Amino acid sequence: MSTIALPRNVRNTVPLLREPALLVPLVGAGVLTYLAILPLFMLFVGSFQVEVAPREFALTLQNYKAAYTSEYTYSTFKNSVIFAAGSAGLTFLLGTILAWLVERTNTPLRTIFIPIAVVPLILPGVLESIAWIFLLSPKFGYINVALMYLFGLESAPFNIFSLPGMIWAHSVGQVPLAFLMMVAAFKSMDPSLEESAMMSGASTWQTLRRITLRLLMPACGSVLLILFVRTLESFETPALIGIPARIYVYTSEIYLAFNEFPPNYGRGAALAVGLLLLSAAGVWLYTRSTREGKRFQTVTGKAFRPRQFDLGPWRWVGFGFLMTYFLIVVLLPFLVMLWASFLPFFATPSWDALSKLSFENYQYLYGFRPFWRAMQNSILLALMTATAAMVLTSLVAWIVYKSRLPGSWMLDFLAFVPITVPGIVLGMALILLYVAFPIPIYGTIWVLLIAYVTRYIPYGMRSASGSILQIHSELEEAAAASGASWWETFRRVTLPLLRPGFAAGWIYICIVSFREFSTSVLLATGESQVLSILLFSMFEQGQVTVVAAIGILMILTLLTIVAVFYKLSGRVGIQA
Amino acid sequence: MIEVRDLVKTFAEHRGDSVKAVERVSFKVEDGRFYTLLGPSGCGKTTTLRCIAGLEKPDSGEIEVSGAKVYSSINGTFVPAYRRPIGMVFQSYAIWPHLTVFENVAFPLRVGKHRFRNEEVRKKVGNALEQVELGDLGERMATQLSGGQQQRLALARALVREPQVLLLDEPLSNLDAKLRERMRVELRELQRRLRITTLYVTHDQIEALSMSNVIAVMSAGVIVQEGLPRDIYMRPRTQFVAQFIGSTNQLGGRLLRVQGEGLGVVRTEVGEIACGLMNDLSPGADVVVVVRPESIVLHRKRPAETINVVEGKVATVMFLGEYLDCSIELGKNVLQTHQPHSLQLRRGETLWVELPPGACMALPSENSSKES
Numbered sequence: 001m002s003t004i005a006l007p008r009n010v011r012n013t014v015p016l017l018r019e020p021a022l023l024v025p026l027v028g029a030g031v032l033t034y035l036a037i038l039p040l041f042m043l044f045v046g047s048f049q050v051e052v053a054p055r056e057f058a059l060t061l062q063n064y065k066a067a068y069t070s071e072y073t074y075s076t077f078k079n080s081v082i083f084a085a086g087s088a089g090l091t092f093l094l095g096t097i098l099a100w101l102v103e104r105t106n107t108p109l110r111t112i113f114i115p116i117a118v119v120p121l122i123l124p125g126v127l128e129s130i131a132w133i134f135l136l137s138p139k140f141g142y143i144n145v146a147l148m149y150l151f152g153l154e155s156a157p158f159n160i161f162s163l164p165g166m167i168w169a170h171s172v173g174q175v176p177l178a179f180l181m182m183v184a185a186f187k188s189m190d191p192s193l194e195e196s197a198m199m200s201g202a203s204t205w206q207t208l209r210r211i212t213l214r215l216l217m218p219a220c221g222s223v224l225l226i227l228f229v230r231t232l233e234s235f236e237t238p239a240l241i242g243i244p245a246r247i248y249v250y251t252s253e254i255y256l257a258f259n260e261f262p263p264n265y266g267r268g269a270a271l272a273v274g275l276l277l278l279s280a281a282g283v284w285l286y287t288r289s290t291r292e293g294k295r296f297q298t299v300t301g302k303a304f305r306p307r308q309f310d311l312g313p314w315r316w317v318g319f320g321f322l323m324t325y326f327l328i329v330v331l332l333p334f335l336v337m338l339w340a341s342f343l344p345f346f347a348t349p350s351w352d353a354l355s356k357l358s359f360e361n362y363q364y365l366y367g368f369r370p371f372w373r374a375m376q377n378s379i380l381l382a383l384m385t386a387t388a389a390m391v392l393t394s395l396v397a398w399i400v401y402k403s404r405l406p407g408s409w410m411l412d413f414l415a416f417v418p419i420t421v422p423g424i425v426l427g428m429a430l431i432l433l434y435v436a437f438p439i440p441i442y443g444t445i446w447v448l449l450i451a452y453v454t455r456y457i458p459y460g461m462r463s464a465s466g467s468i469l470q471i472h473s474e475l476e477e478a479a480a481a482s483g484a485s486w487w488e489t490f491r492r493v494t495l496p497l498l499r500p501g502f503a504a505g506w507i508y509i510c511i512v513s514f515r516e517f518s519t520s521v522l523l524a525t526g527e528s529q530v531l532s533i534l535l536f537s538m539f540e541q542g543q544v545t546v547v548a549a550i551g552i553l554m555i556l557t558l559l560t561i562v563a564v565f566y567k568l569s570g571r572v573g574i575q576a
Numbered sequence: 577m578i579e580v581r582d583l584v585k586t587f588a589e590h591r592g593d594s595v596k597a598v599e600r601v602s603f604k605v606e607d608g609r610f611y612t613l614l615g616p617s618g619c620g621k622t623t624t625l626r627c628i629a630g631l632e633k634p635d636s637g638e639i640e641v642s643g644a645k646v647y648s649s650i651n652g653t654f655v656p657a658y659r660r661p662i663g664m665v666f667q668s669y670a671i672w673p674h675l676t677v678f679e680n681v682a683f684p685l686r687v688g689k690h691r692f693r694n695e696e697v698r699k700k701v702g703n704a705l706e707q708v709e710l711g712d713l714g715e716r717m718a719t720q721l722s723g724g725q726q727q728r729l730a731l732a733r734a735l736v737r738e739p740q741v742l743l744l745d746e747p748l749s750n751l752d753a754k755l756r757e758r759m760r761v762e763l764r765e766l767q768r769r770l771r772i773t774t775l776y777v778t779h780d781q782i783e784a785l786s787m788s789n790v791i792a793v794m795s796a797g798v799i800v801q802e803g804l805p806r807d808i809y810m811r812p813r814t815q816f817v818a819q820f821i822g823s824t825n826q827l828g829g830r831l832l833r834v835q836g837e838g839l840g841v842v843r844t845e846v847g848e849i850a851c852g853l854m855n856d857l858s859p860g861a862d863v864v865v866v867v868r869p870e871s872i873v874l875h876r877k878r879p880a881e882t883i884n885v886v887e888g889k890v891a892t893v894m895f896l897g898e899y900l901d902c903s904i905e906l907g908k909n910v911l912q913t914h915q916p917h918s919l920q921l922r923r924g925e926t927l928w929v930e931l932p933p934g935a936c937m938a939l940p941s942e943n944s945s946k947e948s
Contacts, residue, residue: 477631478670478730480657483688483737488658492687496674 025399025408031392032414035454039429040276040421046432047269063266067257067274072248079163079242080232080249086167087174088227092220094171095178098325103186104212105309107318114183119330121176122558124515125236126532127551128173130539131333133241134340134548136160136168142336145348161245170237172329174230178223185219204309222289229282232275233422235518239536250275251424251518258428258522269432272425280420334555340548361549371550373527374534377445378514379557381530385452386510390502392453393460397468398494402476412461419458423518426451431522445528451519456509463508467501507565514558578605578628578741578775583637585623597623598634599797605741605790608771610764614784615794616820621777622745624794628775629664629743630657642740642773658688663734664743667750669726671718677729678714681705684737704732707766724755731763735770742767742774748783760786781821785809793817813854815942818866825872825911827865831857831938842938846886846906851936862941871935872913874904874921875928884931893921904929 048059067073098117102110120128135143136158144156159165189212197211198204235251242252250271257268311318340346342357365371393415399405400412418426430451434442441447471494479489517532524533531554539547585598598620605611613621626632627647628639636649641662646655663684672680681701685692692700705711708728713721721729727747734742747763748756764787767774778784784791785805792802793816801813812818815826829844831853840853842865851865879885888904888911900915904927911929915921 472668472670474666474668474670475672477629477657478664478666478672478733479683479687480631481629481662481664481743482684482733483658484683485656485658485688488687492683493672497672499674 024395025403025405025411028392028396028399028411029414032396032411032457035450035457036414036417036421039426039433039454040417042433042436043269043272043276043425043429046265046429046436047273049266051266060266063270066264066267067253067270072253076248076250076253079247082163083166083170083238083242083247083249084228084231086163087170087231088224090167090171091174091178091227092224094175094325095223096182096220097321098175098179099182099186101318101322103183105311105315105318107311107315107322109319110322113322113326116326116330117179118176120173120333122511122555122562123173123333124517124532124551124554125170125173125234126240126515126517126535127337127554128333129169129237129240130535130544130547130551131337132165132169132172133160134336134346134544135332136165140346140348142348160241161247163247165245166237166241166247169241170231170234172333173236174227175329177230178227181223181226182219185216185223189215208309218289222286225282225286225289229279229286232282233279233424233518235422235424235521239517239521240539250278251422254424254428255521258431265428265432268428272422272428275422276420276425279422279425283420337548337551337555340545341552343545343548346544361546362553364546365549365553370529370534374529374531375553375557377448377524377528378531381445381448381452382510382514382561384449385456385513386506388449389453389456389460389509390464390506393457393464393505394468394498394502397461397464398490401465401468402471402473402494415457415461418454418456421455423455423516424522426455427519427522430519443525443528448520448523448528448530451523452513452516455516455519456512459509459512460505463501463505464498467498470501471497503565503569507562507569510561510565511558514561515554577607577640577642577773578611579638579640580604580624580628581638581640583624583627583639584635585620585627585632586635596797598627600637601794601797601799603792603799603802605773605775607773609789610767610774610776610787612776612778612784612788612791613794614778614781614791614821616779619794620797621779621794625743625745625775625777628741629662630655630660661740662743663737663739663741665727665730665734665745665747667746669730669747669750671721671726671729671733673717673719675718676714677705677710677716677718677721680718680729681733681736684733700736701732704736707735708732723751724759727751727759731766735772740773742772744774744776746778746780749778749780756783763787785821793820795820811852811854811937812866812939815864815866815939818864818937818939823869823912824866825869825913827867827909828941829863829865829938831859831861831863833859839933840938846909849884849931849936850933851884851931851938852934854937854939857938857940863938864941865931865936865938867911867931867936869901869912870899870914871932872911873930873932874913874915874919875930878928879930882930884933884936886929886931888927888929890921890923890925890927893923 047063048061050058050060050062098113101107102113102117123131133141135141138144138156138159138161141156141158141160144158147153147157148155160169193215194207194211197207202210232250235255238247238249238252239255241247242249243256248256254268254271254275257264257271339349341361342359343353344356344358344360347353347356396411396415400408421429430447431442434447441450475497476489476493479493484492515532516530517536520530520533521536524530531550535547535550535554538550581602583598583601584596586594586596588594601620601624603611613624615621623632627634628641630646633654634647634649637647638645638650639647641660644655644661645653646660647653672683675683678701681704682697685697685700701714702711705714708731710725710728710732713725718726718729727750730747748759751759760783776784776787785808788805790802791805791808792799793808794800795816801808801817808817809821812821818824819826827844827846827849829842829849832841832843832848834840834853834857835850838853840851840857842849842851842863844865849865857863875885878887886906888906891903891905891910894901895917898917900917900919900921902913902915902921904911904913906929913929
């Protein structure tokens with residue numbers, strides 16, 4: 001009832017070719033099925049096969065036997081759960097405290113803190129882990145060395161190569177996410193609910209405990225769940241810290257199966273299916289818990305002017321917390337990365353080391369061909385992925401929310417599927433698909449493009465559908481009533497109105513594609529090398545200071561992309 | 577001219593069942609007239625309008641706009657919205673936020689088959705903006721306009737192509753009360769001046785009564801009564817129309833006898849009441865006697881030589897400025913009445929209520945519980 005009627009000639013027996021409005025959904029469904037469903041199907045099939053692309057098809061359970069009945073099965077399961085639960089808990093705790101201090105209290109300087117808290121988003125997960133290795137390694141970690149020196153300790157107080165170390169390194173990178181989600185939760189809370197508690201005679205703390213926190217419970221549950229799932233799917237920390245420390249989780253098991261010689265695709269696929277089911281269950285629970293809010297959250301989520309709690313003298317404690325977070329979590333990783341990038345070899349800060357600082361690493365990179373190739377690939381992939389994903393999702397979002405074609409909800413579902421697929425699982429699935437399929441793109445950046453677009457369709461959908469839903473259908477109908485045809489309406493009204501969401505989604509996908517790690521780790525090789533994987537392999541080879549220099553250049557590139565984008569979008573009047 | 581014949585439109589619901597939104601609706605709007613579809617939300621009035629606009633595709637029926645068939649289920653004609661000679665104002669105004677005031681109005685001249693040269697566009701847009709008194713705001717962004725200005729902008733955009741027919745979908749419902757009153761007058765004046773055939777959809781009876789040449793009251797997908805505003809108000813033909821237009825008192829009863837031309841006596845719980853008769857009611861029928869609050873006359877003493885007088889007790893009195901709003905208990909029944917504010921009444925006071933036979937009307941009883 002709320003959509004523009006598609007121009008349709010009833011007597012036209014071959015409407016498809018003349019009706020873009022009917023052709024587009026079919027193409028959309030085809031593309032989405034190809035991207036989201038086919039790889040999973042191949043993964044599933046592959047997990048029951050003896051070899052990849054077998055000449056004859058024979059079902060076997062041996063992969064599952066190898067994957068789930070080995071001596072490591074239990075420890076992998078235990079490590080995964082501890083890692084995911086610990087990270088979710090720590091991330092949630094830090095994010096919630098930050099969000100509450102910034103959003104709901106009178107802590108000094110809290111307003112300038114909002115952008116600062118989000119800054120770590122720019123730091124790729126690989127670099128986050130590397131920076132914390134620099135800081136907390138038991139042998140040379142700066143913090144350990146400093147504490148041992150200051151307090152005359154015999155041994156290093158912290159060891160990053162442990163489960164708590166993994167949890168810490170992973171959590172601090174995820175805090176901005178938890179922070180943003182909790183800020184949104186605090187913002188969408190009607191202050192009159194708290195005010196009426198106070199009018200009923202409840203004190204500040206009673207109100208906080210009995211009203212504020214109770215109201216936030218559902219939001220907290222869903223944030224914890226999504227953090228848990230994301231940690232389970234992540235591979236950065238398990239690769240850089242977990243594998244050297246011999247602490248294996250599901251993602252690292254899949255990677256190791258792939259890295260055996262010869263690669264054990266079957267066992268990898270069987271493990272991937274398991275991880276996929278786990279993560280799908282988590283996502284299912286999450287969407288169930290937020291069923292009401294999820295879809296329309298971005299659109300109708302009403303923002304209230306929040307009530308502020310007066311912390312009294314405690315506000316300085318809050319301020320101390322914000323400052324400590326800023327110094328240790330936001331600033332320190334950047335500084336240590338910058339410092340290391342100027343060193344010829346890794347050394348603790350000292351007068352002696354200071355005299356050794358040089359641009360040697362950067363000079364080396366200047367003449368290092370693989371670096372330039374990876375840089376070029378990464379930039380190209382980021383731009384192409386963002387554009388392709390946003391064009392695709394804008395069309396799909398229009399079909400889902402504006403055309404009232406029967407079955408268009410299927411497209412919505414198809415576009416949502418990739419969110420349940422962990423990056424490394426998608427990598428595994430694409431290997432199985434393109435090794436078996438006679439399309440010669442395996443080993444090129446095109447397979448990475450397909451992988452990235454698939455991964456980020458759900459994110460694109462989110463921003464595209466957000467702005468599609470905001471376009472009141474009467475705006476499009478008014479164009480039809482003014483004499484504009486379907487294409488004229490789409491081009492002159494829908495697309496311009498879609499631009500803010502398109503731009504926001506584009507820049508986000510651009511950033512996350514540029515730093516993508518867990519899918520690329522299986523797919524990027526030789527000619528198709530990307531920066532995050534180059535970093536990883538050079539770090540494994542021990543060229544840690546060169547890695548730091550690459551990291552700094554990576555951050556600079558990301559900042560440039562963002563800056564250019566804001567300059568351009570500012571000119572056309574977009575508030576992303 | 578707009579002519580709609582046997583229009584049917586059903587909407588498919590999610591679980592396979594369908595809802596009949598419009599059920600064989602037929603009406604005709606003569607050239608230059610202001611015709612209003614009036615009804616509660618969900619009665620099918622907006623769906624009817626959207627079918628005429630071409631924004632919905634009907635299931636069956638026929639629609640003719642200024643002599644040309646734009647829809648017919650008989651030979652499968654369906655002219656898409658953008659080819660119909662219409663201008664339309666939407667409930668939300670649907671002002672495009674990415675365009676200026678000028679560009680919003682110019683849009684209809686720049687799309688579709690017939691394009692205009694820039695000069696002409698400038699002239700036509702200028703004229704259209706003058707007409708709605710927005711002449712000097714052309715360069716503003718549309719979003720900077722106030723609600724009332726946006727409403728006029730929507731009107732200018734609908735008129736700029738000089739359409740044969742103007743469709744208005746609850747255009748005043750988003751304005752505040754004062755502005756709504758003013759726009760009612762302005763809109764009607766503009767329509768008179770341009771002599772443009774207008775179809776107006778509203779749920780607001782005051783708008784319908786004050787602006788229309790003809791009103792069609794809709795309920796549950798059908799037109800229940802069509803007529804002049806005065807007739808719709810004074811001589812409702814069904815209990816639904818009586819209830820929906822203005823406020824009404826109702827007394828259930830049974831028709832005792834018919835007395836000559838359109839008059840009868842009804843036995844109600846408060847006694848026998850002489851009243852006008854609608855339709856072909858025969859004695860013994862279950863009826864409802866309806867009477868408007870402002871028609872009821874109150875007497876301190878029992879008036880002699882007057883029929884339809886009942887003793888009552890003042891239950892509540894509210895001073896509303898323009899008039900007194902009182903409710904009066906007649907046994908178990910309560911009547912609402914509007915009295916001049918000079919009248920002094922006390923709660924609990926006993927008085928005599930006169931229900932003038934000319935203002936009372938017996939209508940066939942419907943199952944009233946669902947409508948009230």
